[in-house]
Every structure is written in C-alpha cells, then in structure tokens.
Amino acid sequence: MVEVQRRPVTPPEDWVEFVRTRDPALRDRLISEHLGLARRLAHRFAHRGQPYDDLAQVASIALIKAVDRFDPARNVAFSTFATGTIIGELKRHFRDRGWSVRAPRRIQELYLELGTASEALGHRLGRSPTVAELAKEVGCSEEDILEATEAGQGYRSASLDAPGAGNLTLADRLSSDDAGPALVEDRSVLKPALAALPERSRLIVKLRFEDGLTQSEIATRIGISQMHVSRLLAASLTQLRGAFGPEE
Amino acid sequence: MSDVVDLAIPVEADLLVLARLTAATVAARAEFALEELEDLRLVTEELCLSVIGDAASGVVHLRFIRDGGEVTIECSVEPDEFGEPPAPEVDELSTRIIEALVDEHGTATRGSRPCSWIRKRRGTGAG
Numbered sequence: 001m002v003e004v005q006r007r008p009v010t011p012p013e014d015w016v017e018f019v020r021t022r023d024p025a026l027r028d029r030l031i032s033e034h035l036g037l038a039r040r041l042a043h044r045f046a047h048r049g050q051p052y053d054d055l056a057q058v059a060s061i062a063l064i065k066a067v068d069r070f071d072p073a074r075n076v077a078f079s080t081f082a083t084g085t086i087i088g089e090l091k092r093h094f095r096d097r098g099w100s101v102r103a104p105r106r107i108q109e110l111y112l113e114l115g116t117a118s119e120a121l122g123h124r125l126g127r128s129p130t131v132a133e134l135a136k137e138v139g140c141s142e143e144d145i146l147e148a149t150e151a152g153q154g155y156r157s158a159s160l161d162a163p164g165a166g167n168l169t170l171a172d173r174l175s176s177d178d179a180g181p182a183l184v185e186d187r188s189v190l191k192p193a194l195a196a197l198p199e200r201s202r203l204i205v206k207l208r209f210e211d212g213l214t215q216s217e218i219a220t221r222i223g224i225s226q227m228h229v230s231r232l233l234a235a236s237l238t239q240l241r242g243a244f245g246p247e248e
Numbered sequence: 249m250s251d252v253v254d255l256a257i258p259v260e261a262d263l264l265v266l267a268r269l270t271a272a273t274v275a276a277r278a279e280f281a282l283e284e285l286e287d288l289r290l291v292t293e294e295l296c297l298s299v300i301g302d303a304a305s306g307v308v309h310l311r312f313i314r315d316g317g318e319v320t321i322e323c324s325v326e327p328d329e330f331g332e333p334p335a336p337e338v339d340e341l342s343t344r345i346i347e348a349l350v351d352e353h354g355t356a357t358r359g360s361r362p363c364s365w366i367r368k369r370r371g372t373g374a375g
Contacts, residue, residue, distance in 0.1 A: 037344065040341050041341070041345070044341065079344055080344060080347045080348050081348075083344040083345055083347065083348040084348035084349070087290070087345065087348060087349065091286070091290075127281060127371075128282050128283040128284070129281065130276070130279045130280065130282070131272075131276035131280075131282065131285065132276070134282065142276055145276075146272045146273055147269075149272065149285070149286065149289075150268060150269055150272065150289070
C-alpha cells in the first residue's frame with residue numbers, strides 16, 4: 001500500500017500515467033494530495049472580506065481544473081501551475097463578487113466603469129489593455145485608474161453597508177439609466193433574485209448592466225428584436241424590484 | 249528608459265498600500281497590461297509579507313527598478329535597534345505564489361541586509 005506522507009510529492013510518472021489514462025481513482029488521489037495547497041491559498045486571501053469556506057471551495061474547484069489541465073510535458077512543477085490557476089480563480093471570485101470596497105463613490109464608480117471599458121478595449125485590442133490605454137478610453141488620469149484598481153482589489157476588509165449609496169433604494173437605482181453600477185454594486189444582494197429570473201432574462205440583464213451592451217446590441221446578440229429586449233428588461237426589473245419589497 | 253524608485257516604510261500592514269501603489273505605478277510606466285499589473289501588486293504584497301516575517305517593527309526597504317518593460321522589486325527589512333534581522337526565509341506558500349506570478353525571483357544582499365527580489369516582464373504571460 002502507499003504510505004501516507006504528511007506532504008506527499010507526486011512522482012512525475014503519476015502525472016504521465018494520469019494524462020494517458022485519465023483514471024478517476026488516480027485523479028482523486030492527485031486532487032487530495034494537493035488539497036492542502038488549495039486550502040492554504042484560500043486562507044491567504046481570507047482577510048479580504050470573503051468567508052474562508054467560500055474561498056476554500058473556489059480554490060478546491062480551481063485545483064481540480066489544474067489537475068485536469070496540467071501537462072507534465074511542460075517544464076513547470078504542478079504546484080506552481082496549480083498555484084497560478086488557484087490564484088487566478090480566487091481573483092476572479094473577488095471580481096465577480098464586486099470586491100467589497102471602502103472607497104469614495106467616485107472611485108467605486110470608476111472601478112465599475114473600468115470593468116466594462118477594460119473588457120470592451122480588450123476585445124478591440126485582442127489583449128488586456130494597459131493603464132494608459134484605459135485612462136484614454138475612460139477619459140481620466142492614469143493615477144485615477146491606479147487608485148480605482150487598488151480600491152477594487154479588495155485589500156481592505158469588506159463592509160456590507162457600502163458607503164455613498166445615498167438614500168436611493170435599490171429600486172430607485174434600478175429604474176434609472178445609472179442602474180448598471182448600482183446593480184453590480186449590489187450583486188451579492190441581487191444574486192438570489194437574479195437566479196429566479198428565466199434564463200434568457202437573466203442573460204439580458206447581465207448583458208445590459210454588467211457588460212454594458214445597448215438594447216440593440218443585445219437584440220443582435222441573442223436574435224430577437226430590440227423592442228422585445230426592452231420588454232423583457234422591463235419585466236425583469238419589475239420582478240427584481242418585487243424581490244426587494246415595496247420600499248419607497 | 250529606466251526608473252529606480254526607493255521606498256522605506258515602517259513595518260505596518262496599513263502602509264503596505266504604498267508598496268502596492270508604487271509597484272502598480274512603476275508597472276504602468278513599464279506598460280504592463282492591467283492583468284499583469286494586478287499580479288504584480290499582489291506579488292509585491294506577498295514579497296513584503298514574506299520578508300517581514302515575524303518582525304514586529306523596523307523599516308521595510310523597497311527598491312523598484314524599471315528597465316523598459318521589465319520591473320524588478322527588491323525588498324529587505326531593517327530591524328529597529330533592539331530587533332534581530334529577520335531570517336531571509338520565504339515560506340513555501342509564498343514561494344509558490346511568487347513563482348506563479350513572476351518571471352524570476354531570488355535572494356541577495358543589500359548592504360548588510362538580506363534581501364529578496366522578484367522580476368516580472370511585460371507581456372510574457374507569466375501568471
């Protein structure tokens with residue numbers, strides 16, 4: 001039998017074997033041998049405002065991806081490859097959660113705007129944009145970009161009562177043209193309500209408010225008329241408002 | 249085109265923001281992509297924490313060197329007069345994180361102090 005070690009080092013031939021056979025039992029063993037790495041990385045990020053259990057789950061799933069994608073023929077240790085994959089997924093997790101920020105409203109909004117601008121510019125350029133390119137695109141200084149991305153990284157612990165929200169209810173903000181940032185900001189609150197929407201409506205809300213597409217662009221993307229998009233959006237927003245009760 | 253920026257900050261977690269911001273600023277001047285810049289910011293914090301280790305006081309010395317599209321960051325800790333110089337040991341997890349996010353890293357000596365350094369190049373796809 002295999003002797004249980006405190007810090008197992010997977011022999012290279014196991015990886016070669018796994019790539020060849022994709023044996024589920026071997027896969028399980030490779031995963032369990034590196035779960036400690038995933039947990040330690042999750043722990044390293046745990047002071048940034050997200051529950052450790054969630055981070056551990058994200059890190060574990062990333063580890064599984066790393067095991068499935070690892071190519072032993074490439075001259076890199078699995079632990080290094082897995083660390084990169086896990087950190088990437090943890091960063092994405094924080095980004096998806098809106099990286100709770102304690103920053104001036106202006107910086108929060110800029111950070112949210114950067115998400116859309118960065119993605120759009122990335123598509124145009126075919127690569128991740130630089131700070132200078134983003135500053136030009138958004139029309140602000142490079143310093144603002146650096147400040148916003150620092151704030152957006154969520155290094156500070158989270159605050160659920162986001163500052164600067166003013167007296168507007170979520171419904172107020174959803175009903176305005178400025179609903180995009182508000183929606184993203186309150187994504188953690190909105191998640192269950194969004195999940196209750198029909199799949200197509202959920203996609204439309206995402207394309208409109210997260211990705212910043214116009215109704216016409218969404219119509220083209222999913223193959224329905226702009227008017228139809230408009231109706232579905234309106235119905236979705238009504239449903240979302242309902243989920244938050246009749247606040248005035 | 250090159251820059252050399254020296255930064256000295258007290259060993260205090262709240263002041264690590266200065267290290268991150270400086271790293272990001274230098275990376276922006278090296279025309280790093282946003283993704284690379286975020287990685288550098290993250291790894292700078294990791295570098296500082298690993299070098300600070302158990303030191304409860306003292307001064308963190310950082311040198312940021314930009315040479316074209318390459319950024320090198322050196323980090324060492326000067327203990328206060330009663331403190332012991334921290335051992336230049338980087339824990340295993342820090343090493344993994346650093347390895348995953350930079351192109352090169354190592355240890356050296358700056359003056360009489362042990363120093364750890366990292367190097368990342370623009371657009372190499374590291375991390």
